[in-house]
Amino acid sequence: MNQDPDEATLVRRTAAGDREAFAELYRRTSPWLLARLHRRCADDDVVADVVQETYLTVWRSAGSFAPEGVDGSAVGWLWTIAAHRLIDAFRRRARQAQKPPIALSETVAPAAEDEVLAGRVGHELEQALLELPAEARQVLRAMVLDGLSVRETSLLLGIPENTVKTRARRARIALREALS
Secondary structure: OOOOHHHHHHHHHHHHOOOHHHHHHHHHHHHHHHHHHHHHHHOOHHHHHHHHHHHHHHHHHHOOOOOHOOOOHHHHHHHHHHHHHHHHHHHHHHHHOOOOOOOOOOOOOOHHHHHHHHHHHHHHHHHHHHOOOOHHHHHHHHHHOOOOOHHHHHHHHOOOOHHHHHHHHHHHHHHHHHOO
């Protein structure tokens, strides 16, 4: 049985100069990394630069990966690098007196009735989310807010894909019951 290496193994092989391992690590992790970065920055150019800087850092410093420091997660290590690079990009922009653009969800003002209903539903949803177990909230955050797939969520949280599916299903049922 041929088993694909996990991300931590790919990082260790990258540290040894294995370009194929680095390419596989990029192929596996870049989609969710882009999704998470786009949730935090609307500027495509900044996100592209951050992704490039992140993987350049991974290539150069894969030997410094210490699984103990990030709960054994190579994906967590990679996200830490990306988050630091994004902060650096924001700081560079601030020094240049430019603010990164913020994604605008809607340019038309909603009707007063819609705002009242959204406030009530939003409060009820917030309360229902707070009542969920922490594990379920993590899965929903990754899949809904960050837009990750089941596989990407599994990699990010370090849990099996079937566990991700089960937690997501249970969370949806609990939310549906709480909001009905």
